[in-house]
Structures are given as C-alpha cells and as structure tokens.
Amino acid sequence: MATLEGVPATIFQTLLGGPFLTAYLLYLGAGASVVGFVLAITTFVNIAQIFIAFMIQKLRSRKWTLIIFVSLHRLLWSATGLIPFLFPKEWWVPIFIIVYFSAFMANAVGGMIWTSLISDIVPAAVRGRYFGIRNTFLNALGGILLFIGGRILDDYPGSVAFTILFSVAGFFAICNIGTFFLYPDVPFERSVENRFLPMMKRPLHDGPFMKSTIFLAGWLFLQTLIVPLYSYVMLDLLHINYESVSLLTVIQTVSMMASFYIWGNLNVKFSNKTLLFWTLPLIAASSLTWGLLAILPMMLVLVVIHILLGVGVGGFNQLAFNFIIGDTPKSERPMFIAMYSAITGLTSFLGPLLGGQIYRVMNDWPTWIQQYGFQTAVGVIMLLVALTWGRRILKET
Template sequence: MRKPFFPALFHWLYEVVFGPLEPGMDREHKRWLDFFILESSAGTVGYTMTTGVFMTGYALYLGASDYLAGLIASVPMLMNGFQLLGAALCEKSKHKKGLLQGLLLAYRVPLGCTIFIPLLFPRSWWVPVFVGMYLLGFLCSALFQPGYNAWIVALTSPRTRGTFYAHREAAYQAVGMIFGMVVGVVVDALGQGYGAFFVPYCLCLVFCLVNYLFIRPIRYPEPTAPAAEPGEAEKRREKIGTLQRVKRNPRVLQFAAIWILWNGGYWMAFAYFSVFMVSTLGLSYSFMNIINVVQMGSLVVAVRYWGRFGDHQGWVKSLTFTCMIIIVGFAVRGVVAPSMTWLLIPISIVAGAGMGGINVGTLNMIAYLAHPEDQSFCYALHTGVAGLAGFLGSVAGGSLTDLFANVYIGPFSGIHLMFFVSGLVMLSALIVFRVWSRRVPKPA
C-alpha cells in the first residue's frame, strides 16, 4: 500500500538532509546525529555572518588596511595552535559536555558582539578591540574543536562515518549559503555602512543561542573503561605524556608535516580572496555572495559523493582528487582581472567541488591513522600544526602581494601572481602526499 503523498515527501526530504537510519542503529542514537547536523547548521550561520566578505567589509569600515584584513581572516588558523591545550582540557575534565557547551558560547558570543564596538569605544580603539575580540572568539573555538570532533567520532562507526560527515557538511554548507546570499543583498541595500553590518552580526548572536539549544540534547558518551581500581597497564596509560603520544602516532605526524606545506599554500591565497574581491575587483556584496552560493552549491552536491567515494575507495585516493581540483581552482583565479569577473563563476564551481572533500577527507584520514586512544590528541595536533602553517601562509601571501605591488602584466597585478604561487606550493604538497601515501597500509 502506497504512503500518502505528504508523509512520503517528508520522509524523503528527511533522508536527503539527515540520511537514513543505518542497520543496527537505534532511533535515539540517530536522533543525536540529527542534532549534530542541526547544531552545525545553526553554527555555520553565525560563522558565515562574522567571517569572509562580511568580516572583511566590517574590518575595512572600522579602519583596517587590506593587509590587516587578510591577516584577520587567518586568525582562526593561528588560534588552532591551541587545540592541543583544548584536547588536554577535555580529557582531564570530569564534565566534558558542560565544558564544550561553555566553550561554544565563549566562541560565538564575542564574534557577534564586535558589532557594538563603535557604540562603546572611541574610533582609535576600534581596530585593536576588534582584533582582540576576534582572537578571543577563535581561541575558544580552538579549545572547543578537539573535544567536539572526538564527541562526533565516539557516536559514529567507521563504516558510516564518511557518509554522516558528508550529510552534515552538505546541510550546514547549504544553510550557510542561503543565509549568506540573502544577507549579502540586505547589506548592499542598506549601503554597506554600520547599519548594514548590524544585520549579519546580530544574526550571529541569534544563531549562537539556536546552536546552543540544538547541542544540549546530544548525549556525551561515557568512557568504556571500568570504574574499578586501575591495574598497572591502566596506570601506565594514564601517565603517558605528549612526547609518548607523538611517538606512537608517527603516521599522523608525517601527515601533519605534509599538511604544513598544503595549508601554507592554501591560506597564502585563501586569506586574501575576500580582500581581492572587495578592493581589487570592486565587487558588490550581492555578487560576492552569488559567487559564494555557486561555490557552496557545488560543495553541497559534491560532498555527498566524496563521503561515499572515501568510504569505498579509501581516503588517500579521495584526498588526492579533491586536492587536484582545488589547485586548479586556485591557480585559475590568478588570471581574473576586473574586466573578467564572470570567470569567478566557473572557478567557484570547480573550487567548491574540490573543497567538498577536503574536510571530510582530512578528518577521516586522522581517524584512520591515529591510535584509538589518541584520536582527540591527534585531531588537535594535526589542526594546530596546520593552523600555524595557514597563518604563516597568509603572512607570506600578504608579503608577496606587497613585494609584487608595483608589478603589472597587462590587467594583472601582484595579487594575481601570488595566487599562482600558492597553486605551485599546493601542487608540491600533493606530490609529497602521493609519494608518502604509497607506504601507508590499506585498511582491512
């Protein structure tokens, strides 16, 4: 007997967004994973409203230079160096869920509250206070991420983890894309002044509360170890230090070393994309958000395929293909002049397809390479190292742009040359990754 139309449609939409109930998974467990998708979607709205083109435009309004705006864009990467501290805090805490909820609020609220800076401080303080609040917010984000990633890993199985990450990323990127496009039109309509930026930053505060309400119902898994008096083996394991953890995860360390080169090249260009569109190309916020919508739409479509591809073909192969696509997208951006801005649309399609697999791929590579007891530590180690490399890459990108400031080849300027250099650096990282991956044993 056929189901009524509307219940059948609702069921289909639910499975498209959240995925089906996997064999052997109870409905309560599935509900927790659904809440992870909802809370990350709400969080992405807040993130979108306070980063990217909105952050760049607001920072320039407050008086920041183009170079400083690019460096501020890479603050999240710099703060990721504190993820090792976050992993240690989470491991030692007796109230892990409460700690993570507090860090979530401490991350989101300062970013949204930067909109009140012109109302509370004299003009000479605007940029320093903005930078300080940005540093505080992303410091708390760095402390939050290791425990959050370990929380998700603990509630997902290796067999279905890639598919879940793909559904989660597709959902939150789609939501961020929609809000970014709509708010971009609003900012343009309001004249790109203080009142215009008030809209995205207040939305950040609203969705901070929504994010918190969605994460509250999710159960934090209890430790599987017995509560009895530990034996000698358990006592030795409790005393293991950072150096010993690094030594027993050599492949994670090798992968992180390769990602230093990749992230340095990536952020060399990525930190200046918004500055490039605002200052060099002079694009409107509406058009910039159309570009973001196209890129995120491509990402949302592609991420599901990357998840399934990685689950079936392996994450080494998945990362190889996604990196190749990103390199092409970044390098071609180096030929976009003010008279050729239409090229940003096909470039965004290509770049989005590649970016759809990079987060899913790296998280699953760490999950595969890490010792089971050290996954939270290894996420933090990898992200911290990659984050520092990303910040240094953004500094290098700004320095190269200044170095090439007086270089003009037809309609192309120094920033175009810097984009091309970033593509070469990422290509070098991909070659090293392919050589190294031949020595990584395939999963059973």
C-alpha cells in the same frame, strides 16, 4: 541531533565569517595585512589544542565543558558587532583583534571537545556518508544565507547592514548554545598515558600519521597564502560589489555541497588518504585559473575558480576530518587531533599572515600581478607539490 545543532551554528558563522568578515574588517578600517592576520587567528589558536588534549583527560563531563566554551566563542564573536557603538574609531581594529582572538581561543577548546565527542557518537561504519549528508544540508543553508547577506550589504550602506547581520547572528548564537544541551554525555575512553610528554609522543611516534600531517600542513601553508584573501582581492582590487562576491561564494558553497555527498560515497570504497590526494589538483587548478583573467571575461573566470575551489576544499576538509578521527586510535584520539590541529594550525596561520604582507608589498607593483599574477604563480607551485610529494605520501595503490 548533530545536524539540528548545525543549523543555528551555520547561520551564525556564515553571517559573521567568510566575505562578510572581510567586508566588516574593511569597514572598521583594516588593510590587507590586518585582514590576513585576522583570518590567520582562527588556525593559530589551534596550537593550544596540544595542552587541551591533555587537560580533557581530567574532565568528568565533556558535554558541559563543551557548552561553556562554545558559549564563550559564540557570545564574544557576536560582541564584535558592538565595537563601532562603544569605542572611538581609532580603537576599532585593535579591539576587534583582541575580542576575536579571545573568541577563537575558546573555540579551540570547544572544537577539540566537539571533535572528540562527535567521533564517539557517530559510528565509524557510517561516518563518511553521514558527514557528507550533514555537510551537504548545512552548506545548502549557508549558500542561501550568503546570497541574502550580500544583498543586505549592497542595499543598506555602512553600519546599517552590519547592524542587521550582527543582530541576526547574535540571535542564532543564543539558539546554537541551546542546542548543545541536546548532546548526550557519552562515556570517554581516556588515554593509557597520564603524563603530558608520553601522551604527546604517541602521535609523534606514528610515522604514517606524522608524514601525512606534515605534508598536509605544508599544503595548507600554500593554500592559505591566497585562498583566504580571495574576498579581499575581489572587493578591494577588482572592485566587485558585495552582492557579486556573495553570489560567487554561493556558487562555491553549492559546488562544495554537491561534492560532499560524492566524496562521502567514494570514502566507502577508497581510503581517506587516497581521496585527499585527489582533492589537491582541484585546489591547485582553482589558483591557476586566476591567470585566465588576462584573456577571458572576469565573472566567467571567477565562477570557474569558485566551482573548483568548492569541490576541492570541500573534499579536503571533509576527508582531513575523517582522517584524524577515523585513522587514529580511539583512546589517544584527542592528542592525535591536537597534534594535527597544532601543526596545520601553525602553517595555516603563517599562510594568510604572509599573504597579507605580500599584497601590502605589491601595492606599487603592476595591477595584473596584484589581481591574478600572484595567485597563478602559487597555483603552479601547488600543482607541482601535489603531483610529486603529494602523490608519494598520500596516494595508496
């Protein structure tokens, strides 16, 4: 049921997100700083999940609340495709930001409820392996769609391509809403606390959880300084065509897909935190590899970058998800999820926001710094952080 629901969700999110979101923003007239800001919105709204975690304790039905907020997210995001047809060009970017922000505020509520519900549906004993299989299947689908979407952007100029992408995505958004009706409305084990502050203090007083969360938040700040802007660098600075960028994203997705099953099986033998540590050097290496653009063919280097990024980020996302739903007390899980999402959401918001501003400032700097120097410098910092603080906080012996 959850895998079936993921099929239209993957189609919808792939065609409107990733490199296609960056391409659409550039089409609307956005610059680097605006692209960074928009990419940061999706994580910034997660701060609201602390209040959402308290409010869902009052819900009679998680399923029907989930359907309402998922519907708002899917429909509002799809509606951004209508902006060029309804408004003057000077309003395109501001209106996109308003509608996109509203969509992801709804998604913050829906995401919180979905995580809470799915953690009760999938038994803990098979959770790591199940999500590995589910993610592998859905990312295979995403990889195919990335390639098709890239061809559409290259073959059909300007508004025609985005009309096609948004039309297909809008259809599958409706299909996705329908699949949520298949979810069971399983009983909800509520918190033992019924007041906001005592409930919020539960995760704050859990030392190992907070140490890991704060470290991962800092890591995500470094990661999001550069990774969300990879598409911007390739499209706007390296002048690669849409099809090539899509193909590179497919390679990243295939690498991620292959890694999900491996990480899922390793999760049977090793803890979430230990495996999270192992993902960090891989992500750092993907940033360091940008420096090879100075001496090796561009496409070869970009392929290696995206393979490393796929394996590293795929493992990181899957294991972080398992960490917050598997290493936390069931009755308090919504607030633990919310605290993790809020703290990491704040740093993941600041990362691309600052990254976009840095690229704007670097506009008059030497070309090599813009194309690969900044990413390489951040990669060095990430590797040092992984081998020092990361090893101390996450590595379990």
